[in-house]
Amino acid sequence: MLIFSLTYYPKYVGGVEVAIKEITDRIPKEDIVFDMITLRFDSTLPKKERIGNVMVYRIGPTKKNPQPDELVRMPMYMVKVLYPLLATWKALWLNRRERYDGAWAMMSYMGFPLVLLRYFCFTKLPYALTLQEGDSIEHVTRRWRIRIVHFLYAPIYRFPRIVQTISTYLANWARTMGYEGPLTVIPNAVDTEYFAQEFSGEELKELSLRLGKKTDERFIITTSRLVPKNAVDVVIRSLEFLPQTVKFLVLGVGPDDAKLRKLTADLGLSERVLFLGHIDRSEMPKYLKIADVFVRPSRSEGMGISFVEAMAAGIPVVATPVGGIVDFLFDPNVNPDKDPTGLFAVVDDPKDTARAIKAFLDDTALRGRCTINAKRMVKEQYEWNLIAKNMREKVFAELLR
Structure with missing residues (x-):
């Protein structure tokens, strides 16, 4: 063949x-x-x-x-x-x-x-x-x-x-x-065992400190090509509606890199958005483990394997109900008949994206329920x-x- x-x-x-x-x-x-x-x-x-x-x-x-x-x-x-x-x-x-x-x-x-x-x-x-x-x-x-x-x-x-x-x-x-x-x-x-692997507290602390994380700060993360469909700009704008202690890790490269950096600077958010560029796949699970929420409010999506990788790593996921995402992400309010696996935000809506992020940051029970269900689903079906x-x-x- x-x-x-x-x-x-x-x-x-x-x-x-x-x-x-x-x-x-x-x-x-x-x-x-x-x-x-x-x-x-x-x-x-x-x-x-x-x-x-x-x-x-x-x-x-x-x-x-x-x-x-x-x-x-x-x-x-x-x-x-x-x-x-x-x-x-x-x-x-x-x-x-x-x-x-x-x-x-x-x-x-x-x-x-x-x-x-x-x-x-x-x-x-x-x-x-x-x-x-x-x-x-x-x-x-x-x-x-x-x-x-x-x-x-x-x-x-x-x-x-x-x-x-x-x-x-x-x-x-x-x-x-x-x-x-x-x-x-x-x-x-996804390789469920690979993304679910555990790291020592020292390893995670070392990476967090290398990225300048302070004790009271929270990390949200995306692993995305920097292209319009992945709506990294929406996440950057959502920071205006989130506490100053929330920082955004951007893992990925793409044609929108310069545009997104300019947007970040124009909004005065350069201290809160870390453009980390291309991160080798071997390092990806460790970056996911130091994050509190995975966010990609896509404008379109065929499936979105990055969401499933985050679920396998045990990280709560915020997405939008577009394309193939609806096959595996179930919001407790949108899909009351399903075991919840994440939260939806409205497409192109920074304020609603911030709402969903904040829900996971503030509600430990919701976070636990979604991550447990998502991890089980990934292991059984993906x-x-x-x-x-x-x-x-x-x-x-x-x-x-």
Whole structure:
């Protein structure tokens, strides 16, 4: 099977990359052989490398040790735009040698090479399409690079043998785009033991002191790409409605970095917002453990694995009822028939976001009830062995039949 993914391990790791590795590592090589075409970006990475159960082929222009924020700016951003053409050529060459039984497009953009192969190379490779998009369908389809090739984007949803989505919201997206075939919802999972790991009091104290935390201060945290959909600006504005002792940890990079820093300075909140940039995944659980509340009042969300990671770590979660979030976050006031797992805030409403944050900071019983329920739910429903089994039986079996 040939996998199409924009980035991959070891340097570029997000929800998509984790999902591919966790799933493929749990499927024996004797069952399915996986190859992948991904962008290289970094000239220090080999062009061909085996990672777990996947043989990775890296393509495209490179530079030495590019930083994560460079990948969302020109000229490195243009490498992403060129991926479909480069991947099509590489796939054609590999397929002539390997004779693949099928392909796996990880996100809709990864379907472009498969459509190009079909239309211009007379190669009809059956494929499974996974939807993990976090932006709204309107935002994706209005991007300039999608608008100018819409005649190639629409067929991505026409030809899959099966579509798998990580939320019911994205399942509806697939149908809206015209897909009529087999469809299954299988969410991403998290390494529950990894995010639930305990640290010594000394370790947590050392990190807190390094970040300048005082005895009476509280930390709220987000682990987010700095893009409009993740509404980091709303959390910054919410600080105006919260006590001075509340500080905001921002873990992540993105094109909105400068804009968010300017907003923070303009509001006189520079002492209360800590932009920590890219934090290695190995350090993420420790940062979550020193925080009191996880906050991301998203404007749109395909699923939002960061929320589930925070739940696994035992941190109360404030979110908005958009996209795939409603599949796993249940507010006691909005969903009285469900065991509560977090609190909702109104979209684009800093004052209401502050209300939800303050509720968790002030109400120990509410905090305990939500974190216990959320942690149990994640362990039961968002575990990688279960997800990999479902992918093999419900997606790959249909693809390779």
